[in-house]
Amino acid sequence: MKQTATRISTYSADVMGVCSALFELGGMTVMHDASGCNSTYTTHDEPRWYDMDSMVYISGISEMEAIMGDDEKLAGDIADAASQLDPAFIAIAGTPVPAMTGFDFEAVAGLIEQRTGIPCFGFPTTGMNTYIHGASMALAGIAERFAAGRPGAAAGRDGHAPQAARPRVNILGLTPLDFSVNGQDRSIAEWLESEGFTVVSKWAMGSSLEELSRAGEADVNLVVSAAGLGAARVLYESFGTPYAVGVPVGNELPGLMADNIKIKIKECRERRSAGGQAGSFEEAGRGGQAGSFEEAEISVQSGVFCDGRQSADGRTYEKGFAAVIGEGVTSLSLASTIELERGIPAKVLCATECPEDILRECDRITPDEDDIIPELEGAAFVIADPLYRPIVPQGAGFIALPHEAFSGRIYRDVIPDLIRDPGAILDHF
């Protein structure tokens, strides 16, 4: 594999994912890099940069500091800035240079925390994975540090099991890299409220660190991008909170998701009431048998054509299908809706990190241009960011779905709110 991109863009990287995930939480995030990552992030990856004064900085490491292992310079600079700016927490995120020099993130974070008295994270990103990897790591870190150990749903806020309460939910994996700043984060929350849920926290757009720290009170987590899976795992392990994976896109899928989640919550509550251990969504779904996080079932896949069936007009995953290129969870939700509502086999070409068990057999992990091009042979439709257009076969209909994590700010003004307006995509079929 040549790892080349002749004509297309590249996804936002893990270090930017950390910054994006933590942006609204009142902390101070430091990219440990020489230069460049900061302006890239603030220009192309962070639509909130101009309007919200979040503290994201770069360490400005020099060649000599890297070679000599001068971690004291970094620790001193961070402590100095923190004493002036008083962040709620500090996060250090790595880039290629610290990856090469073997920078000890955990040790330096510990040193800074000891020196400042401010909680400090060291996220060993390398700048060589996508934003999903970094955002997931960051949100998991927040969950471990600020949410785990606080009262959970089983106890309830007043210490009593909240049987009669509206089911409570956290939304995990919200960043502008996947959901832009066009209101999709609010649309997801409003959809949940309209379905009878109470939103406890949104990770991490539109919620405070204090709200996130109460995440254990939720009955369920809704993972809306793979960036939310790390936190989902922590909350599952800490509170046994079940989770669903999907974005409420379409006219039919959201209702199915809501019903499914409610049924599972009811099962969990019944088990709790019966004195059983706090079971997970998957455990409840499997009749109470204990299961691991990895064994989680996907709640949104349609599976319409997974058994090898053809569509009414003879389409399959090999011929006449729709290909959805992008982040795993959104793409999977969209593909499911296309299958449910348009009867067209739709496969996901997932270009970012995503556990394979989230995806279906027909879907593919395709990190490079060379992975994607062969998978598009036979496609009748391609739904993807406009910067993918140069590699789309001429015979395929191209449906543009701009994605900040791929094209940055270029198409921001025309990114649809898929939750409120699924027709932005479905009407093309």
Place this chain on the structure above:
Amino acid sequence: MKKVNERQNRKLTAGDLPHVRIAEADFPAPFRSGLEYSSPARGTWNIVHTGMLIPEAHEIFVCAAGCLRGVVLTAAEMGAQDRFSTVAVRENNLLDGDMEDLVIEGVTDILNKLPEIPPAVLVYTSCVHHFTGTDLDLIYRTLRERFPETDFTDCYMNPIMRKSGLTPDQLMRSRLYMLLHERAKRPDAVAIIGNDLPTDEDSDLMKALRGAGLKVHEITSCRTYDEYQEMAESSVYISYYPDAAPGGDMLAERLGGTHFALKFSFDYDEIDETFEELAKVLGIKPRSIEETASLRKQCEEEIEKTKELIGSTPVSIDYTYCPRPFGLAKLLLDHGFRVERVYADSIPGGDRTAFEALKKEHPDMLIYPTVHAGMRFANTVNSERAADASGGTGTPAGRVADASGGADTLAKRAAGRPQTVLAIGQKAAYFDDTDRFVNIVEGGGMIGYEAVTRTMELIRDAYTNSKEMKELVQVKGLGCGICNRQ
């Protein structure tokens, strides 16, 4: 009103913003280095923009995804995606030690997939190659063997080296001319080198060169790769952007000819001196005393006209406007303008004389950094102060302090400036949250006395006509559309 992050734990006041009186400022670094902030003002060019000045050239970046992201989208935003490709370095490449193979096979793969093999390829390697000791000579030798009809040059996205040897900007400007092939010299041909932006036709330099009947080459006007190659016929290479000077020396050493570093200045005597030296190098007639007097008179008239218009309006200048922000500040202060702030993280070497003079003659002028962590809050703090002082209406109010005041007044000045500020440069406009600003970067192609007169015209225009600051300053590479010329 700009929204402040509600979760910021301690709200800063204007007095907290980092700054120093110029009287107490050290040369060349008035501020201690620390964590660095990146403002949204993005009009300066980067290495993608600059490389695209070579007509028909194709850029290939070999870096980690995090580093590729900014350059890929720079190319996409400037509409040059068809001249840009990437090879992603992954973690396994660091461990496997196959970096040479990755570059060679990646570049080969890309070139074979392009509709046509380009005449020139700029291969940008990065910090990872530097730290892993990648054999760049082997890489370029192999690529030249595989593609003998294509010119390759080494470029670098290596910011960790910014404090060692040539800066990335100096290095990139030098690479622009490494593809020139030696050819016969023409005594009547000169090349202006190292500019991102075309030299003004009305500038002193162009007038001098055209007036002497010289053939003038400049990369910004080359439309084809062949035209670009014609630059090598020049007998004299003229640079006037300071970061272009090392490239000029390299070019003269490699191809022969003379490099002359013309000084960008706002000081009349220095302008005369540097143009006299240029005339000697070129063997052309220098400006007469009468011509010089006329130009100076014209400058003074323009300055006076500008001063009459803007009066005591507070003025800020930032380093992205031109290579001599302190020289400009001195010119304005000497003529009675109310220059309160210069935004600069360091004092350029060529600006030292002006800096030292300002320390003595205008000791209360303030220097603010642009990358200091505390500057994250400058825009919000300044806009809120202005709104508060105007009763929350956002209407500019009268000044809170007289610029000639003492220590207390200075403290108030540092604490906020309720009057609308006229900013010269994008960063100053952003930090002072003003829509009255001069939107020019890197000197904008001006040089000589023309830099004075054009600056005055731009100031008057900025004072009279407001601009959409938020939208304008966030555009990358101001003026980079010239890279797509055909």
